[in-house]
Amino acid sequence: MVDQPEFGDERQNAHTLRIVDSAERDQRFERATELFDGLHARNVSVVALTWVDNSGITRTKSVPLRRLAHAAAHGVGASPVFDVFLFDDWIIQGRFAGGPVGDLRLHPDLDRLTVLAGQPGWAWAPADRHFQSGVPYPMDQRLQARKAVRTLAEQGLTARAGFEIEWCVGKTGTEDWVPATSGSAYGHARQVELSDYCVDLLNALDQQDVEVLQFHPEYAPGQFEISTTPEDPVAAADTAVLVKETVRAVTIRHGLRPSFSPKVVNGGVGNGGHLHLSLWRDGTNLFDGFQDEARRFSAGVLTHLRALCAIGCPSLASYLRLVPNTWAAPFVAWGEENRETALRLVRDNLEIKCFDLTANPYLVVAGVIAAGLDGIATGAGLPEGLNVDPALLGDVQRLPTSLKEAVDEFEEDAVLTEAFGRELAGTIADVRRGEMERYKDASPQGIANITRWRH
Template sequence: MDSAERDQRFDRATELFDGLNTRGVRAVAVTWVDNSGITRTKSVPLRKLAHAAAHGVGSSPVFDVFLLDDHIIQGRFAGGPVGDLRLHPDLDRLTVLAGQPGWAWAPGDRHFQDGAPYPMDQRLQARKAVHRLAERGLTAQAGFEIEWCVGRTGTDDWVPATSGPAYGHARQVELSDYCADLLDALDQQDVEVLQFHPEYAPGQFEVSTAPEDPVGAADTAVLVKETIRAVTMRHGMRLSFSPKVINGGVGNGGHLHFSLWRDGTNLFEGFQDEARRFSAGILAHLRALCAIGCPSLASYLRLVPQTWSAPFVAWGEENRETALRLIRDNMEIKCFDLTANPYLVVAGVIAAGLDGIATSAPLPEGLSVDPALLDGVPRLPTSLREAVDEFEQDAVLTEAFGKEFAGTIADVRRGEMERFKDASPQGIANITRWRY
């Protein structure tokens, strides 16, 4: 980042000041998502936004080795008290927050102090992946499904805030004002909601948003989750995005929808050859991708057969128990959850898919039945340890992320395993429940 770009950022933020001030904005939260999937933030008063846009906000690289409970490990390539980065807000995504009066939000990119991109920045990693698509003349559209459970306050135990049945209108009626306020907040923030409904688990809801470019989809996933959090708290409730709110119950997913485009044509319409090879690449690397998309110990409490968590390395047209579900115009990756960093998810999926195209990977036959009823259908990893082992042995993914970044991701995963090695399944659910 040279002085001319810094000046341009400063001038643009200055131009935005009056409009933001008129709308009552007093501070801007600049966020990034760490390797444990926790959204972290540094905030600035509105009058300091221009300086932050040009010169960034100080941010230690130690955040790369934070665990979900804020415990800090010493990784092979990151950790310790030395060093500083600059967190720059992306003014193109600056959003006035309807659920948090007085606040605006922008996703941040982390750079070195001299302005050079920080190679372990998760959002920049997603941008690099999109650039690799463009080098092949391809673009992509993506979107996340966000599932969460609403609970009562006053206890660390799980007590649903509504008693209505799964998918039941009664549940939505019980929390009618909450649901309407949430949809209104998302609308005011220009988030295009495609669908909203009560889900299967007690107190569970889901919202799906319109497809965007992959980096934009990850940004929107962060914005939607934090908007849900703000509106839920303003209604006197608490929420959990955890993949297992209680052990044995149905968990929260974070499904990714993905489509591939060339020259304005969606290659998933008619499931054209490049889309098939891209999907084959995802399937071939899916066990390793679980270290990215199913990155917590609680993720493996969720990936249980015949719970619609899609724990099988298989695909099928409109099959909700295969990890990849082909829909009319996109592929849904159903096994991922919301403990994942969405930027790493889209980066990993693109790397795997591009490898499928480059190697002309064959796509196995799709399944039209529940894989649990068949013999020999391979499972996804059944533990975080198994997923991390697969990730570290996957040359395509480790090369795409780079040695130091891939190693740091693995270090964080192993740090979580070590820290909670004596926890029972219910203990893991308890630890994770209110962290996400």
């Protein structure tokens, strides 16, 4: 069994990340042991350790509570083959990952250990993947986000981020889409119809210490949205995972079914996964007043946005959503409070509106930070903001209109591929091309059907 396959220079990508050594293993064991009594008193029996793959699916290995200390110290085995899973569990052979050989260790982040209010008896912790030796795995997406945050810190910067989570609630008993509500878009009637469900969901998030800024019905039939408070970017990605899985758990317990797909029904309004991000230096929010550094950061994001679509709009279904006149923001442009430009400047943060929830949130924050830092480093200039619908102008560049177009842009983007590293960048592209090949003959509605319930 190969413990540490060769990654060449890619090992340098993890040089700022802590190697799990024997002293740290002991510390983790002791800390998890100290947590046991409190978890047991709250009737926790099982702890789910999750990571998110390159197709945006949350994967997991779980341990009984009595094995948590061992898992914290030594990790839980997981094959690296998960890096080449497609969203439908089809496994491809990538250039840098795939096949039955190798083993990694999942190390739960005990700082984020959460008792799950929507799944009685369960707790949850996001996991980082390492080799058995303790060396960080260069293709781990959460570690990639950590690295991006450390790169920010090296330049005296920090960031605060948060995701908007949109989903549609459907009825069970059919693979087709039947919304669970008949209330109007943004209408209170929709909340009245699912009043108990909404309360249970918000109570569950509150019990899990997720601070919800707002909750409301959205435009599409049966659609809702939650926005959470800004956090460190890695924590924000963790929260996005936790919110999605809490929505899933509470929805299922109410006899309903959630869909986070970018396009539940072809031709309808889809679900987004907008990222909000602010940049800070010396305790000052650089987006408050849109200071020069924030402008250059935004210019970097805008410059690399077409390539970033391979990260933030990573599925075939994403391009059913990215069409004009649906407020999906399919244009390479920015504007102050403009909901049809891909970048929307809000009062004190930048909203990236084109992304959706088939994306891995850790890759999203890592990619956006890399693009923004490139803008700062190169002194990138921001074009004039738009205060009209870009579709009315006729000459505003579109975001990619297909997954192939996005992947081509990504592979040609030296800044992003260098930031992710050759192996991770190549594997992301391999997975995207695997999805394209597998569903090359599918109709738009067929793509919506196969994606509807996967994320």
